[in-house]
Amino acid sequence: MEHKPLPPTPPTEPNNPSSSMTTHNPPTNGGPTPESPQKHIWVITGPAGCGKTSVAEHLHQTFSLPYLEGDTYHTPDNVSKMAAGHPLTDTDRWDWLITLRTACLSTLKTSPGVILTCSALKRKYRDVLRIASYGHPDVKVHFVFLKASEVVLMERVRGRKDHYMKDYMVKSQVESLESPGSDETDVLLVDAGGEAEVVKGLAEGLVKKVMDRSA
């Protein structure tokens, strides 16, 4: 039983078309301005072994953006728990997600973008990260979801030595996973089942497209 309350889901577009045409916000609350241009958080997501770290390192080098490895922000307790074969609960992940969001916003103070690896397995976890845009209309959050089968994940995690996340944890990761829905329009879906170079290229292409569009 988990007791921590969930934060609010970020507001969606109003359903009422007339209200969507009326804005009471001053223009500076509505998006980037010449004084505060658009900034981007690129969250590389998916279950253990999907290739988040490999893709994030590639994007970091390609786009010269700072990169935060989400796993290094887990508490020692969380790491011990996973190493002992116990999946994290929502409660275990909650403060971690908030810490990641804060770290991204802090990085954006000196950079136009930041790359973050974070499993973000559930919709509500992605919503916690989406809140980064609250009060920061110049900040856009994007998710690169690396989709791979359980068999592929198992193979990759098994092949990795000296890591706390063992292959028998993959099942729980896949069970927890809520693949992004079509309404999550800030998600870039990447087929991560192929060779590493191919997957990196696919992710780079999608990110570049969004970057060019918002330039």
Ligand SMILES: Nc1ncnc2c1ncn2[C@@H]1O[C@H](COP(=O)(O)OP(=O)(O)OP(=O)(O)O)[C@@H](O)[C@H]1O
């Ligand atoms: N496309 C790929 N094809 C084959 N092997 C890959 C591919 N991408 C990554 N790997 C390898 O699979 C293992 C897991 O990759 P990586 O650490 O990038 O995944 P991850 O999603 O960050 O995992 P975790 O969340 O457990 O840290 C590593 O040994 C990596 O070298």
Ligand SMILES: O=C(O)[C@H](O)[C@@H](O)[C@H](O)[C@H](O)CO
């Ligand atoms: O939300 C989670 O369960 C965790 O973030 C895991 O995804 C691990 O940290 C990662 O897979 C390391 O191997």
